[in-house]
Amino acid sequence: xxxxxxxxxxxxxxxxxxxxxxxxxxxxxxxxxxxxxxxxxxxxxxxxxxxxxxxxxxxxxxxxxxxxxxxxxxxxxxxxxxxxxxxxxxxxxxxxxxxxxxxxxxxxxxxxxxxxxxxxxxxxxxxxxxxxxxxxxxxxxxxxxxxxxxxxxxxxxxxxxxxxxxxxxxxxxxxxxxxxxxxxxxxxxxxxxxxxxxxxxxxxxxxxxxxxxxxxxxxxxxxxxxxxxxxxxxxxxxxxxxxxxxxxxxxxxxxxxxxxxxxxxxxxxxxxxxxxxxxxxxxxxxxxxxxxxxxxxxxxxxxxxxxxxxxxxxxxxxxxxxxxxxxxxxxxxxxxxxxxxxxxxxxxxxxxxxxxxxxxxxxxxxxxxxxxxxxxxxxxxxxxxxxxxxxxxxxxxxxxxxxxxxxxxxxxxxxxxxxxxxxxxxxxxxxxxxxxxxxxxxxxxxxxxxxxxxxxxxxxxxxxxxxxxxxxxxxxxxxxxxxxxxxxxxxxxxxxxxxxxxxxxxxxxxxxxxxxxxxxxxxxxxxxxxxxxxxxxxxxxxxxxxxxxxxxxxxxxxxxxxxxxxxxxxxxxxxxxxxxxxxxxxxxxxxxxxxxxxxxxxxxxxxxxxxxxxxxxxxxxxxxxxxxxxxxxxxxxxxxx
Amino acid sequence: xxxxxxxxxxxxxxxxxxxxxxxxxxxxxxxxxxxxxxxxxxxxxxxxxxxxxxxxxxxxxxxxxxxxxxxxxxxxxxxxxxxxxxxxxxxxxxxxxxxxxxxxxxxxxxxxxxxxxxxxxxxxxxxxxxxxxxxxxxxxxxxxxxxxxxxxxxxxxxxxxxxxxxxxxxxxxxxxxxxxxxxxxxxxxxxxxxxxxxxxxxxxxxxxxxxxxxxxxxxxxxxxxxxxxxxxxxxxxxxxxxxxxxxxxxxxxxx
Numbered sequence: 001x002x003x004x005x006x007x008x009x010x011x012x013x014x015x016x017x018x019x020x021x022x023x024x025x026x027x028x029x030x031x032x033x034x035x036x037x038x039x040x041x042x043x044x045x046x047x048x049x050x051x052x053x054x055x056x057x058x059x060x061x062x063x064x065x066x067x068x069x070x071x072x073x074x075x076x077x078x079x080x081x082x083x084x085x086x087x088x089x090x091x092x093x094x095x096x097x098x099x100x101x102x103x104x105x106x107x108x109x110x111x112x113x114x115x116x117x118x119x120x121x122x123x124x125x126x127x128x129x130x131x132x133x134x135x136x137x138x139x140x141x142x143x144x145x146x147x148x149x150x151x152x153x154x155x156x157x158x159x160x161x162x163x164x165x166x167x168x169x170x171x172x173x174x175x176x177x178x179x180x181x182x183x184x185x186x187x188x189x190x191x192x193x194x195x196x197x198x199x200x201x202x203x204x205x206x207x208x209x210x211x212x213x214x215x216x217x218x219x220x221x222x223x224x225x226x227x228x229x230x231x232x233x234x235x236x237x238x239x240x241x242x243x244x245x246x247x248x249x250x251x252x253x254x255x256x257x258x259x260x261x262x263x264x265x266x267x268x269x270x271x272x273x274x275x276x277x278x279x280x281x282x283x284x285x286x287x288x289x290x291x292x293x294x295x296x297x298x299x300x301x302x303x304x305x306x307x308x309x310x311x312x313x314x315x316x317x318x319x320x321x322x323x324x325x326x327x328x329x330x331x332x333x334x335x336x337x338x339x340x341x342x343x344x345x346x347x348x349x350x351x352x353x354x355x356x357x358x359x360x361x362x363x364x365x366x367x368x369x370x371x372x373x374x375x376x377x378x379x380x381x382x383x384x385x386x387x388x389x390x391x392x393x394x395x396x397x398x399x400x401x402x403x404x405x406x407x408x409x410x411x412x413x414x415x416x417x418x419x420x421x422x423x424x425x426x427x428x429x430x431x432x433x434x435x436x437x438x439x440x441x442x443x444x445x446x447x448x449x450x451x452x453x454x455x456x457x458x459x460x461x462x463x464x465x466x467x468x469x470x471x472x473x474x475x476x477x478x479x480x481x482x483x484x485x486x487x488x489x490x491x492x493x494x495x496x497x498x499x500x501x502x503x504x505x506x507x508x509x510x511x512x513x514x515x516x517x518x519x520x521x522x523x524x525x526x527x528x529x530x531x532x533x534x535x536x537x538x539x540x541x542x543x544x545x546x547x548x549x550x551x552x553x554x555x556x557x558x559x560x561x562x563x564x565x566x567x568x569x570x571x572x573x574x575x576x577x578x579x580x581x582x583x584x585x586x587x588x589x590x591x592x593x594x595x596x597x598x599x600x601x602x603x604x605x606x607x608x609x610x611x612x613x614x615x616x617x618x619x620x621x622x623x624x625x626x627x628x629x630x631x632x633x634x635x636x637x638x639x640x641x
Numbered sequence: 642x643x644x645x646x647x648x649x650x651x652x653x654x655x656x657x658x659x660x661x662x663x664x665x666x667x668x669x670x671x672x673x674x675x676x677x678x679x680x681x682x683x684x685x686x687x688x689x690x691x692x693x694x695x696x697x698x699x700x701x702x703x704x705x706x707x708x709x710x711x712x713x714x715x716x717x718x719x720x721x722x723x724x725x726x727x728x729x730x731x732x733x734x735x736x737x738x739x740x741x742x743x744x745x746x747x748x749x750x751x752x753x754x755x756x757x758x759x760x761x762x763x764x765x766x767x768x769x770x771x772x773x774x775x776x777x778x779x780x781x782x783x784x785x786x787x788x789x790x791x792x793x794x795x796x797x798x799x800x801x802x803x804x805x806x807x808x809x810x811x812x813x814x815x816x817x818x819x820x821x822x823x824x825x826x827x828x829x830x831x832x833x834x835x836x837x838x839x840x841x842x843x844x845x846x847x848x849x850x851x852x853x854x855x856x857x858x859x860x861x862x863x864x865x866x867x868x869x870x871x872x873x874x875x876x877x878x879x880x881x882x883x884x885x886x887x888x889x890x891x892x893x894x895x896x
Contacts, residue, residue: 262759270746270753271739278741558737561698562798563726564754565719 006102008109021078022110024539028067029118029159030125031532035060037126037151043143044130059525063532068162070536075107075166077543079173081550086174096174103170111163119155123147129528136308137520138513199248206241210234214594242291242587246284250583254280268572271559276576279548286544287584290537294588294618295595297533301614302596302607304526307519309610312486315512317412317446320394321352322485323495324450325503327476335498336478343491346482352393354449354477357381357468359429361456378455381429382448383465390448393481398444402461407438410457414445427458431467438464449477450506485509534618538625541581545629549636556637566638573637574630581626589615644707645806645838646672646695651704653690653861664690666861668704672806672840677832679852680842681881683888687861689810692842696729696808697721709805726754730799734811736791738783744794745770745779751802769797773827789820796827800837807831809841813848825851846885850878859888 038044039056089099131143213234254277258264264273323340327333340349361379387408388399400408409422422443428435438460449457460468482488485508492509499505556569592615600607653665664687672678682688693699695706697713706714709728716724730751731737738747745766752762770776773793778786783794792812799807809828813821829851831837841852849855851874857864867884869877 261763265749265753265757265759265762267754267756270742270750274739274741274746555739555741558739560722561725561733561737562731562751562754563722563724563729565722567719568754 008105010102010106018078018110020543021074022114024074025071025111025114026118026121027535028071029115029155030122032060032063032067032158033119033122033151033155034126034129035063035528036154037122037148038129038133040148040150041126041130041146044133055521055525059529062529064158066532066536070539071162071166072169073540074543075169077547079103079170080547083173090174099174100171103173104167107167107170108163111159111167115156115159115163118159119152122155126151133521133524136524138516194251196248197252199244200252203241203244203247203249206237206244208241210238210241211594213237214598238591239288239292242591243284243288245587246287246291246583247281250284250287251277251280268564268568271564272572272576275552275555275572276579283544283580286540287580290541291584291587291591293533293537294585294622295591297530297537298588298592298615298618299595299599300526300533301530301618302592302611303599304519304523305614306596306599306603306605306607306610308523310605310607311515311519312512314605315508315515319450319452319506319508319511320447321450321479322349322482322488322508323480323492323505324453324507325478325499325505326453327353327478328500328503332499332503333478336480336495339494339498340480340482340491343482346484346488346491349480349482352390352479352481354382354386354390354479355469355474356386356449356477357465357472358455358475359468359472361427361429379427379429380449380454380457381460381465381468382457383462384459385462387448387459390479391444391446394446394448396444396446396448400459402441402459403463404461405437405439405464406441406461407464408459409440409443410447410449410454410459411443411445412447412451414443429468431464431471436464436467449479450508452506453477453504486512489513530614530618534621538622542625542629542632545577545580545633546636549633553637560638569638570630570634573633577626577630577633581622581629585619585622589619642673642675643710644671645674645676645709646670646840647707648695649705651691651694651701651706653687653694653699654702664861665694665701668858668861668863670856670863672838674838675832675836677829677839677851677853678841679849679855680840680858681844681846681849681855681885682858682864684844686858688842688844688858690861691858692808692810692840695840696731697725726751727802728805730802730804730807732792732795732799732807732809732812734814736783736788736795736815738791738794738798740783742782743779744775744781744783744786744790747783747794748779748797748801750798755802765801769801772830773797774823787820788816789823792816792820792824793827796824796831800831800835805838807837807839809839809843811843811845812841813843813845821845821848846878846881849881850874855881855884857884857888864888 035056039060086099086103089102090096127143127145134143210233213230254273258273258277264270325336337351340346343349357380359379359381384400384402391397391399402408407427411419411422413419422440425440427438427440429438430436438458444459447454447457482491488507488509492507495507496505559569560566593611596607596611600611648668648670651665651668652663655662655664668691680688680691690699694701695708697716701714704714705712708724711724713721713724725731738744739750742750748769749762749766752765757765766779767776770779773796775790775793775797778790778794783791786794792815796809796812799809812828813824816824825848828839828841832839832853841848843849853869855867857866865884867877867880872880
C-alpha cells in the first residue's frame, strides 16, 4: 500500500468532511475561470468600445489575491479539524516525513480534481455570464459557446501555484506542532479580556476623524494639499478605528451589559454574554476584516450600480433632445424632415426651432478649477421666451422672467464642489452698441439644448436678445424629439451621413449607447466582484464560527446535563451569532455610507435609491449566511449524545 | 419518610441484535428523603450506567423510575431538560464547570436558568459560598482555582436551586485526599443539616464511608447493601472493605 493510495482512500472515505474545503476550492476556480474567459472572449472584446482588457486585468488581479486568501483560509480551517487524526498517525509510529507527504498528496489530489471540475463548470457558466454582460452593456448578441485555451491555461497556472503552496502547508503541518499540541487543538484557559477605556476612546477618535475628513468637500484645504495622502489617512484611521472598536469598545459594551445583573442573570443570557466576551478577543481581527470587506463590497456595488442606474437620466440631461443641429438652409431641413417622418418606429416626432446667437466668450472666474470651462469657451445665448417654451416642452418646472441685463446659466453638470457659484457673476459680451455686461442672477441644473451643440448656454432677457440679434449672426437650432430614441441606431446613422460638419449634429443615441456599454461593464464587474466578496466574506465567518462550535461543544454538553433545553441553546446561539454578524455589517454599512455620500457629492447626483438597493441585496444574502451559520452551529454542538 | 427516588425492574441493554450486552438487569431500589446513599461496585458492574439512568441522562430499556413522585422514564427530551433543571443537582468527576464563567456565575447558572430575581440570586450565592467555604474565589475563573475548589463550586451549583435529589458521579475521583475529605465533609453536612438527598457513585471505600447507606452492584445486579446505623465511620469503613473483598474482581484500586 503506497502513501498515495492511503491519501486517496482518506479522501474517498471522509468525503463529507472534505466537502466544505473541496466546495470552496471549486467555487474559487469557477469564479476565476469564468472571469478570465470573459476577458478573452472575442465577442465581449468586440462589443466594448472601452479598453476592456485594462478594467478586466485590474479586476482579475484583485480576484487572484482574494481567491488566494480564501483558499488559504479554508485550508487552515480544514487542517485544524484534522489535527487529531494526524496526531494519531504520529502516535502509531508513522514517520513525520511520511505523514507530511500523505497530507501533501491529499491536498494535491483534491486540488487537481477541483481544478478539473472547476474548469468544466466554469466553461458551462461562462456562456451565461457573457450573455449577462452583453445584456447589461445593452447589446443583443447571440452568444456562441466557446472554450478559451488561454483562459484555461491562465486558470491552471494560477491555481497550480495556489494548490502547491497550500499542499506544502499541509506537508509542514506535522513539523509545526508537537504531538501534544495536535491532540489539544484548542488551548484551554484563555484569559478574560480586559476592556481598555483608552483604546475605546481611541477607536471613537480614529473613526470620527476618518469620517470627518471624508465629509469635507474636495475643494477644501484638506483635500487640495494632497489627495492621495488624505485618502490614505482616511483609510488608515478608519481601519485602525474599526479594529480598536472591535477590540475594546465591544468588550466594554459586553462588560457593561454584565453589570446589569437583573438582565444578565436572566435565563440563558448569562451563557451567551460570557461566551461572547470569551471569544471577542480572538474575533476582533476577523470582525474587522469582515466589516472592511463589507464596506469595500458595498462601495463597489453601490458605485457601479449608481452609474448604471443613472445612465439614461444622465444621457437625457446631457442631450435632452433626440437630435439637434444648426440649420443649414431649407432644402436640408426638408430632407431631414423627410427621413425622420419616413420612419414609422419613431413616430410621433416633433420639431422645435430655436433662434440663438453664438459667441466666443472669455471667462476668468476664479473658483472654477480643473478647466471647468475648457469646452465652454463658446457660449450660446437664447432668449427668455425661447427658453420658457423649450423648458415647458421638456417638462421642466420654473419659467424665467428676466429683465435688462440679467442672465441665467444652464449647467446640467452642476456640482456644488466643482461648479462656479453663478449668482453675482458677470460676463462681457458684444452687442451692437459695443460691449455690455451680463449679470447672472442664478442657474438652472438642466439644459434645453443638446450639450455638445450648446457649449455654455446662457438665457438672457428678450430685450437683450434683440440687441444681440442686431449685432451678430442669428442661427436657428433645429431640435427633434422622436419616439424610441434609445433604439435609433439606423435613423441616427442616416441623419449623421447627410448633415455636414458645420451643422454640428448631436444626437441622444450614440452617447447613450456608449455610456450604457461602459457603465454596463462597470456594473457587471462591480456586481461580479461584489458577489464574490460577499460569498467569501460569509464563508469566512461561517468557517470561523464552526471552528468555534467544535471547540464549544463540550460547554454545551455540560449545559445539557444540567438541564438547559435544546430550544434555549438554539436561542442563545442565535443571539450570539446575531451579535457577531450584525456588528461588522452595521459598521460596514456605516463606512460605505460615508464613502458613498462623498461620492454622491463628487458626482453631484442623488444616488440614494441605487445605494439603498445595493445595501438591501447585500444584507439579504448576508442574512441567509446568518441562518445557515446558526443552523450548522446548533447541529454541531447538539449532535451526538 | 417519603421515598425520593424509586426504581422498579430497571433494565438496560446495549448493542443491537446478535451482539447485546446487559448492563443492568432488573434493579429495584428506593432512596428516602434525606438519605445519603453510596453506590459501589467493580469496574464494569454498571454503577455509572445506573446513575445515568436514574439521573435522566440516559433512558432505561425497561422498568420505571419515579423521582419525587413523578414518573420520568417516559418523558420527552425537553421535558427531561426542565425536570433536570428543577429537581436535580449534579456533581461530576471532571467538575463540568464552564470555563467562560466565573466561579460565582457557574454557581448561579441553575438559578439564572430558572429566572430567579437577581436580588434573590445574590442572597443565595452568599449563603452557599459561606457554607461551602469558597467566598474568596467567587470572582475567579475555574482555571485559576484548584481541583478541590472546582469540585466545591460544582457542589454549590448542584445544591443552589434546592433540588430534590443530588447525583454525584465519582466526585472525589480527581481530588487529592485532603480536598476529597473536605468535599465529603461538606456533602455530609449538607445531608445532615439541610436534609439534602444525595446519591453518590464511587469506587473509593473512604468516600463511601461518609454515606448513610451503601449499595453494592455486581454484573448489573444488586449484590447487597450496608446501612451505617450507629456504627462509627471507622468501623463502617472496615465493613465496606469487607464487602468489597467478598465482591472481588477489579477492586484492587480500592483506596
